[in-house]
Structure formats: C-alpha cells, structure tokens
Amino acid sequence: MGRLLNSVLCALLLSSLSASAPTGSAAVTGTGVLSAAPEQETVAHASDDPNAIEWNVTTTTETDIDPQPIRGTLGAPIMAQQNIPIQLENPDLLAPPSTDAGDIPNLKWPFSMSTNRMQTGGWARQQNVNQMPIATAMAGVDMRLEAxxxxxxxxxxxxxxxxxxxxYMQVTAVDTEGRNFLGTVGPGDLWYFPPGIPHSLQATNQTEDGAEFLLVFDSGDFSEDSTFLLTDWLAHTPKEALARNFGTSISAFDNIPAEQLYIFPSTPPDPSALVPEDPQGQVPNPYTYKLSEVTPTTLPGGSVRIADSSTFQISTTIxxxxxxxxxxxxxxxxWHPTQDEWTYYISGAARVTVFASSSTAHTYNYQGGDIGYVPASYGHYIENIGNDTLHFLEIFDTSTYQDISxxxxxxxxxxxxxxxxxxxxEDALQHLNKVKQVVVAGPN
Structure with missing residues (x-):
C-alpha cells in the first residue's frame, strides 16, 4: 500500500512540475532531446529607439547649435569647458546611438591634427601608429608639391x-634589373613602387598650383622622415669613396648638398617627356595606373572603381x-575577411558604425581629409549624412580586393x-539580394 501511494504522489508531482514549466523553457521530450524555444521567447526584441544623428555636421556652426551629450532621456549638458568645433564634427562620439556599446580603440584621425613638415616647394604630413595605434597595417602621408x-x-x-x-605628377623609377620608367599621372590616378625600388616624384605645371597626393605604405609604423634619400647618403659618404665609385675626381662633388633636400623647387618637367634610352629596356609592368580613365561601376546609390593586382599588375601589396x-x-x-581597411575621405560627410564582436560597437563621423581604420572582419557600413556626394577610398594591404556582403x-x-x-x-525576406549591392540608395 505504501509503495502504491509513493508511486501516485510521484506521478502527481511530475504532472504539477510539467504544468508549471514557463512557456519557452526547454522541455524534456519522450526521445530525451531538448526542444529549443523560439528566438523571440529566448531574448527580448531589439529596441526601436530612434538613433539618427543628433545634428547635421555639414550645416551647423558654432553659433546655431549647442552640441551636448544628450540623446532622448539620456545624458546631461556639459557644465565645464567645451571644444565646440570638435563636438560639432563628432556628434556620434558626444551623443552616441544607444546601439553603441563597449570600448574600441580610436578609429579616426584627421590630417589637420598631424604635424606638418614644411619645405621650400611643398610640405608633408603623416599618420602612423603614433597617431592611431590600432592602424598597424598601413600608414599615410598627405604631400603637396608646387609646380x-x-x-x-x-x-x-x-x-x-x-x-x-x-x-599632375611625373614619376621616375629603375628596377632591380636596371630597367627604367617614366610616367605622368593626374587627378584620380595611381602609382606604386615595390619595396626598395628607387624613384622620384615631381609636380608638373599643367596646373598652376602644382599637385597634392595621398601616399599609403604597407606598414603602420612607417615614417616619412626615415626614408633612404640620395642626398642624405652622399652627404654621409667620404668624397674619395664617391670619386672611386663614379670614376671621377673628388672635385666633381664640390657642390653636393651637405644634408638631405627632401622637397625642393626645380624647373617643371615636360609632361610629354620620354624615358631615357636604356640598354636593359623598360620595366615590363608600368608603375602608374590611370584609374581616372576606368569606367566606374554604377550602383543604385553611387559608384565604385576597384584597382588591385588583377588590373594594376605591379601593385601586389595594395x-x-x-x-x-x-x-x-x-x-x-x-566586412573584409582578412585585411584591415585604411579609409581616406576625400569629400562629403559620413557616419560609420563599426561592430567589433562581443557586443561592442562604436559610431564615428568623418569629413574630407579624415582617415578611418577598420580592422579585419569588423562589420561596418558607411552612410552619407550630407547633402553632397560622399567620396572615399577603401585601401588594403593585399594584392586582391575582397569583401563580404x-x-x-x-x-x-x-x-x-x-x-x-x-x-x-515575408516582405523583408523578399528584399534580400543574392548579388552584392556595394552601395545602396537612400529611402527617396
């Protein structure tokens, strides 16, 4: 009798526990397999809180808006000192969207904050790991040469x-086989020199003001101040060694510079100049590429041109x-599977959210002259938040461009x-696209 009573009580207890199990919890089935709850019963739905940019970075001035770290009911006005111009340019750092979380190393650097090296005839300013420590794969230089x-x-x-x-720029080079090269390039065009290849850069007078160009190097700790310069080498070599090397007299070197020139003025070159005759011939793959003459791929919300080693064959690392x-x-x-992205913004205004995994994401704002950086595999988008066309370069230390949509x-x-x-x-599923969109159009 006692054994029967115990069996009845156990059955009632199991029935009670089963009936009281919360909806969506894992339940034991007759097969011994756990059945998972639907996702909407596992975690809460994402918030519908508005997260648009708090002010327009392209039209505001210091007098027409008071930028404050306030988003809806969050935040409070600053009571102490403020740098209004910087706050106006970085609304998503001052009042980030509520979807931002965690901590990411700085992913923005404006060339305007780089120290400028000024010379007679031009200047150069750079960004490397000293300015943006996370940017270990690449470094950049903004250089200006007068005609x-x-x-x-x-x-x-x-x-x-x-x-x-x-x-417009005229560039020269000689490769390891003694083959030479000379080429002239203009706005939107490229050049590339592999490691150790000696070269020169000179602005033509095809435009009155000379030229300005962006240089990118495939190492984050590169410094423009640590290049191997012709005049620097000769100034630190005994003249008797120079005379023996070149088969002439010591007096032939009476007028060489006592220190490096780096950037210096000279007579503008002939834009149609020909390369000097070379018994070894000319380089098989040119060091320049007329990207400006490539027809862009037109997209619903913009356009794209891609140049990698498949089209610009000599460019095997960028x-x-x-x-x-x-x-x-x-x-x-x-995202880009294996390569960091070094981004240069030429014009317009951008908003970029970068997802770094582990519930970590930050939003940044960029304008012309700014540098962005996105480590490999970080998910991101780039939104045009201005009234004009946004133009930027995505640059990678690789031979082949790759991304995943x-x-x-x-x-x-x-x-x-x-x-x-x-x-x-069902409607949202129908909008998924089996072909990469690359750039998508706005709602209007």
Whole structure:
C-alpha cells in the first residue's frame, strides 16, 4: 500500500512540475532531446529607439547649435569647458546611438591634427601608429608639391602606393634589373613602387598650383622622415669613396648638398617627356595606373572603381576601392575577411558604425581629409549624412580586393535558417539580394 501511494504522489508531482514549466523553457521530450524555444521567447526584441544623428555636421556652426551629450532621456549638458568645433564634427562620439556599446580603440584621425613638415616647394604630413595605434597595417602621408618641386630620389623598405588628389605628377623609377620608367599621372590616378625600388616624384605645371597626393605604405609604423634619400647618403659618404665609385675626381662633388633636400623647387618637367634610352629596356609592368580613365561601376546609390593586382599588375601589396555614395545612400553593411581597411575621405560627410564582436560597437563621423581604420572582419557600413556626394577610398594591404556582403550572405543562406535567427517578415525576406549591392540608395 505504501509503495502504491509513493508511486501516485510521484506521478502527481511530475504532472504539477510539467504544468508549471514557463512557456519557452526547454522541455524534456519522450526521445530525451531538448526542444529549443523560439528566438523571440529566448531574448527580448531589439529596441526601436530612434538613433539618427543628433545634428547635421555639414550645416551647423558654432553659433546655431549647442552640441551636448544628450540623446532622448539620456545624458546631461556639459557644465565645464567645451571644444565646440570638435563636438560639432563628432556628434556620434558626444551623443552616441544607444546601439553603441563597449570600448574600441580610436578609429579616426584627421590630417589637420598631424604635424606638418614644411619645405621650400611643398610640405608633408603623416599618420602612423603614433597617431592611431590600432592602424598597424598601413600608414599615410598627405604631400603637396608646387609646380616643378621635387620629392627627391629615394627608396623605402615598404611599398609606396599613391592617389593623386589634385594636379599632375611625373614619376621616375629603375628596377632591380636596371630597367627604367617614366610616367605622368593626374587627378584620380595611381602609382606604386615595390619595396626598395628607387624613384622620384615631381609636380608638373599643367596646373598652376602644382599637385597634392595621398601616399599609403604597407606598414603602420612607417615614417616619412626615415626614408633612404640620395642626398642624405652622399652627404654621409667620404668624397674619395664617391670619386672611386663614379670614376671621377673628388672635385666633381664640390657642390653636393651637405644634408638631405627632401622637397625642393626645380624647373617643371615636360609632361610629354620620354624615358631615357636604356640598354636593359623598360620595366615590363608600368608603375602608374590611370584609374581616372576606368569606367566606374554604377550602383543604385553611387559608384565604385576597384584597382588591385588583377588590373594594376605591379601593385601586389595594395588594393583600393574608389567609392562614391549619393546623399541618403550607404556603403552596404559588410566586412573584409582578412585585411584591415585604411579609409581616406576625400569629400562629403559620413557616419560609420563599426561592430567589433562581443557586443561592442562604436559610431564615428568623418569629413574630407579624415582617415578611418577598420580592422579585419569588423562589420561596418558607411552612410552619407550630407547633402553632397560622399567620396572615399577603401585601401588594403593585399594584392586582391575582397569583401563580404551581409545582404548577400543572408540571401544565399536557407530561408528557414535566416527566419530562425531574425524572425523577418515575408516582405523583408523578399528584399534580400543574392548579388552584392556595394552601395545602396537612400529611402527617396
């Protein structure tokens, strides 16, 4: 009798526990397998809180808005000192969207805050790991040469990649086989020199003001002040050694500079000049590339030109995507599998959210002259928040340009798998695109 009573009580207790189990909890089935709860019963739905930019960085001035760290009910006005111009340019640092979380090393550096090295005939300012420690893969230099001015004959331990921002440049080089090269490039064009290849840069007078260009090097600790310069080497070599090397007299070197020239004025070169005759011939792959003459791929919200070793064959360590985004559009949500992205903003205003995994994301604002950096595999998008076309360069230390589109990934994944994760509507699922959009148009 006691054994029967115990059996009845156990059955009643199990029945009671089963009935009181909360909806959505894991339940034991007859097969011994746990059945998972639907996602919407596992975690709360994402918030619908508005997270638009708090003020327009392209139209505000110090007098027409009071930038404060306030978003909805969060934050409070600053009571102490403020740097209003910097706050106006960085609304998403001062009043970040509520979706931002965690901590990411600084991913923004404006060339305006770089120390400028001024010379007779031009100047140069740089960004490397001293300014942005996370940018270990690449460093950049913004250089200006007046018409005729020369960046003297030199070479580097790293590759040198360049994008002409304004004006025209004539470049020369000689490779390890003694083959030479001379080329002239203009706005939107490229040049590239592999490590150790000696070269020179000179602005032509095709425009009155000379030229300005962006240099990118495939090492974050590169310093423009530590290049191998012709005049620096000769100034630190005994003249008797120079005489023996060149088979002439010591007096032939009476007028060589006592220190490096770096940048110096000179007579503008002939834009149609020919390379000196060379018994070894000319380099098989040119060191310049007319990216400006490549027809861009037109996209719903902008355009893109890509140059990597498949088109600019000599450029084996640097690849670029030259991107435009129209107002309201965005460079779609994506990531680059293995290479860090060094971004240079030429014009316009951008808003970028970078996702670093582990519930960590930060939003940044960029304008023309700013440098951005996105480590490999960090998810991100680039939104045009201004009234003009946004123009920027995505630059990578690789031979081949690569990216992965979030939209395409989901479109090519079984629908049931996507639905299980995101609980999307049928209409939203229909909008997934099996072809990369690259740049998407705004809502209007």
């Amino acid at each position: 005729g001015a020369i960046r003297e004959l030199h070479w580097h331990k790293t590759s040198e990649w360049a994008y002409v921002l304004s004006g 690849a670029v995507a030259d991107v435009t985004v129209e107002p309201g559009g965005m460079r779609e949500m994506h 979030l939209n395409q990934w989901l479109a090519l994944t079984p629908t049931s798998m996507v639905q299980a994760h995101l609980d999307l509507s």
